[in-house]
Amino acid sequence: MHTLEKTDMTEPLLCIENMTTRFFAGKAPVTAVDNLSLELGREETLAIVGESGSGKSVTALSIMGLIPKSQGRVTRGSIRLKGQELIGLDKKAMTRIRGNRISMIFQEPMTSLNPVLTAGFQLMEVIQKHRHMDRQKARKEALHMLSLVGIPEPDSRLDAYPHQMSGGMRQRVMIAMALSCHPEIMIADEPTTALDVTIQAQILHLINQLKSRIGMSVILITHDLGVVAQTAQKVLVMYAGRVVEQAWVQDLFDHPVHPYTLGLFASLPKIKAKTRRLTPIRGMVPSLDKLPQGCAFQDRCDKVMDVCRKKQPPFVAVTPDHFSRCWCHESP
Amino acid sequence: MNSSVISRRIVQLILIMIGVSVVVFLMLRMIPGDPAQLLLGELASPEELAALRHDLGLDRSLLVQYTIFVKNMLAGDFGISMRTGTPVINEIIPRLAATVELSVAGMVIATVFGILAGILSAVYKNTVVDYTAMLSALVGVSMPVFWLGLMLIYVFAVHFQVMPMMGRMEMGTEMHAITGLVLVDALIHMDFAVFKDGLRHLVLPAVTLSTIPMAIIARITRSAMLEVMNQDYIRTARAKGMEESVVILRHALGNAFLPIITVLGINMGLLLGGAVLTETIFSWPGLGRYVVDSLMGRDYNAVQACILIFAVLMALINLGVDVMYAFLDPRIRVDGD
Numbered sequence: 123m124h125t126l127e128k129t130d131m132t133e134p135l136l137c138i139e140n141m142t143t144r145f146f147a148g149k150a151p152v153t154a155v156d157n158l159s160l161e162l163g164r165e166e167t168l169a170i171v172g173e174s175g176s177g178k179s180v181t182a183l184s185i186m187g188l189i190p191k192s193q194g195r196v197t198r199g200s201i202r203l204k205g206q207e208l209i210g211l212d213k214k215a216m217t218r219i220r221g222n223r224i225s226m227i228f229q230e231p232m233t234s235l236n237p238v239l240t241a242g243f244q245l246m247e248v249i250q251k252h253r254h255m256d257r258q259k260a261r262k263e264a265l266h267m268l269s270l271v272g273i274p275e276p277d278s279r280l281d282a283y284p285h286q287m288s289g290g291m292r293q294r295v296m297i298a299m300a301l302s303c304h305p306e307i308m309i310a311d312e313p314t315t316a317l318d319v320t321i322q323a324q325i326l327h328l329i330n331q332l333k334s335r336i337g338m339s340v341i342l343i344t345h346d347l348g349v350v351a352q353t354a355q356k357v358l359v360m361y362a363g364r365v366v367e368q369a370w371v372q373d374l375f376d377h378p379v380h381p382y383t384l385g386l387f388a389s390l391p392k393i394k395a396k397t398r399r400l401t402p403i404r405g406m407v408p409s410l411d412k413l414p415q416g417c418a419f420q421d422r423c424d425k426v427m428d429v430c431r432k433k434q435p436p437f438v439a440v441t442p443d444h445f446s447r448c449w450c451h452e453s454p
Numbered sequence: 455m456n457s458s459v460i461s462r463r464i465v466q467l468i469l470i471m472i473g474v475s476v477v478v479f480l481m482l483r484m485i486p487g488d489p490a491q492l493l494l495g496e497l498a499s500p501e502e503l504a505a506l507r508h509d510l511g512l513d514r515s516l517l518v519q520y521t522i523f524v525k526n527m528l529a530g531d532f533g534i535s536m537r538t539g540t541p542v543i544n545e546i547i548p549r550l551a552a553t554v555e556l557s558v559a560g561m562v563i564a565t566v567f568g569i570l571a572g573i574l575s576a577v578y579k580n581t582v583v584d585y586t587a588m589l590s591a592l593v594g595v596s597m598p599v600f601w602l603g604l605m606l607i608y609v610f611a612v613h614f615q616v617m618p619m620m621g622r623m624e625m626g627t628e629m630h631a632i633t634g635l636v637l638v639d640a641l642i643h644m645d646f647a648v649f650k651d652g653l654r655h656l657v658l659p660a661v662t663l664s665t666i667p668m669a670i671i672a673r674i675t676r677s678a679m680l681e682v683m684n685q686d687y688i689r690t691a692r693a694k695g696m697e698e699s700v701v702i703l704r705h706a707l708g709n710a711f712l713p714i715i716t717v718l719g720i721n722m723g724l725l726l727g728g729a730v731l732t733e734t735i736f737s738w739p740g741l742g743r744y745v746v747d748s749l750m751g752r753d754y755n756a757v758q759a760c761i762l763i764f765a766v767l768m769a770l771i772n773l774g775v776d777v778m779y780a781f782l783d784p785r786i787r788v789d790g791d
Contacts, residue, residue, distance in 0.1 A: 188692055213698070217697055221696075225693065225694070228693075233687065234690045235687055235690065236690070236708070236709070237784070238709055239705075247694070251696065283784040285784070296690070299694065
């Protein structure tokens with residue numbers, strides 16, 4: 123288990139400050155990520171947890187600069203990779219970072235690979251682009267990557283098309299692609315959600331193993347707290363576009379403090395539970411364009427107070443490295 | 455490339471050709487009137503008629519007649535044209551070449567500019583570029599071919615006099631035909647003056663012919679590209695750091711080509727068979743005009759030959775589309791059977 127001492131005091135690998143991403147496609151602009159800040163250290167795994175629509179994926183796409191211009195953009199804040207500002211970086215410079223220094227794998231391995239190109243071509247393409255190798259060298263490297271991610275008979279898989287592979291196999295190809303340029307950061311957006319449970323464990327194990335081998339950091343986006351416990355050192359819990367709790371993983375699992383996080387833990391199935399029913403968080407995630415005044419979680423919260431309906435709760439340090447956004451921490 | 459897909463298509467093609475030949479054969483036999491009487495006139499004696507029927511094989515069973523018919527067709531013998539008295543095949547081949555040259559030229563223009571316009575309007579969706587391209591496409595499909603042809607002639611041939619008005623070459627140009635395609639023959643003979651002349655004659659009719667398929671191709675390319683650009687693998691390509699041009703041309707267009715190819719095939723068939731108006735306006739000595747003239751003159755041998763040739767061309771185009779499909783889409787290639 124990693125401990126707090128692991129981070130060094132210099133500029134972190136990735137530093138996001140007050141990032142706000144808004145979408146303009148609908149009638150009214152929608153704030154999908156509101157004022158998010160995070161720090162990611164070297165060889166660290168940061169998990170972002172939350173329900174659908176909480177802004178996890180938008181956060182990832184914002185870092186990658188992949189929010190479609192026609193739909194939205196990062197309107198505020200700063201994203202720095204080793205001190206280099208990524209927001210406002212020109213297109214060409216950004217293509218040199220994507221897939222090279224920051225890479226990404228997605229939730230849907232079945233549709234994330236191009237059906238008319240071979241796995242090998244798609245793999246070699248990224249190697250040729252960022253590592254400036256010729257075809258033959260790139261092919262060798264692609265072969266090496268495929269065996270690294272545990273694909274049997276990589277030789278023949280190189281010329282196979284995505285439809286000839288299983289979901290787990292395709293996700294391994296995606297991982298091979300994401301790692302082929304030895305990135306500093308890999309963003310994994312629910313990498314195991316679409317896979318069988320047995321394959322899930324394999325893929326997570328693979329990511330963990332390669333992470334230390336390549337020496338990269340991982341941002342793992344998930345809604346599965348079990349996955350978080352297995353892989354992450356730091357956790358951000360997001361709700362309706364805002365970070366509601368942030369802590370080291372051990373700390374969060376031992377002492378969750380935000381009512382939403384408590385709800386998430388309460389809704390997990392327990393082996394020793396007396397009742398067979400799960401305890402859900404009542405109500406629904408509010409739609410982003412109809413957020414209530416004050417705390418976004420107020421209608422689902424058991425500890426709701428008057429102040430929650432009036433003012434946004436501040437993000438406060440409960441202990442030095444454990445932050446939470448709730449009025450309940452303000453002692454009267 | 456999976457050969458089983460193609461060989462199956464070729465078998466289908468042969469079956470279709472047999473079907474077409476039976477229909478054409480029976481059609482001619484169903485036309486009322488006695489060919490012998492028609493040839494010899496009303497004053498012929500019964501003996502003379504019987505002798506001619508025997509010579510023509512008309513006194514034998516339908517099956518035998520059909521066999522002879524097929525044998526002659528395969529040997530390229532489509533009979534004698536009733537209007538000109540020369541073998542039909544000799545009249546058809548140069549006209550077929552003219553039509554093929556015109557249609558292919560029209561199709562090349564339509565494909566290049568149609569796909570380009572489609573890509574641009576998909577990439578710049580809901581901008582001035584998109585609106586301009588799609589408005590042009592609408593104008594393109596709506597504009598009557600004869601009107602456009604006449605306007606082009608008026609502007610470029612009559613008013614500015616920069617383009618020839620009609621025909622395939624300047625009057626009096628002599629060139630030994632090898633393929634019958636002026637541009638190809640000129641290149642074979644290394645005769646660049648004739649090549650330039652042939653090209654100048656080809657431009658206006660080819661442009662006229664290309665407008666409708668160009669508009670259709672532009673629209674289908676746009677919608678295919680828009681659909682493909684939303685796919686997950688496009689996001690993957692961007693996440694890999696691919697330049698936007700690579701994303702569009704390699705990753706998106708590669709997938710969008712599938713519906714486009716189908717439309718290309720259909721339109722190529724339409725162009726070959728439907729160039730009559732353009733051929734008439736530009737006095738282009740093509741097959742379309744020949745069919746119409748033959749029909750008007752009740753020249754049955756010529757008509758049946760043309761029907762067979764169009765059927766073969768259509769079948770070949772379909773075969774070509776299937777082969778392209780298998781070539782472009784690995785899922786069809788491998789899961790073909």
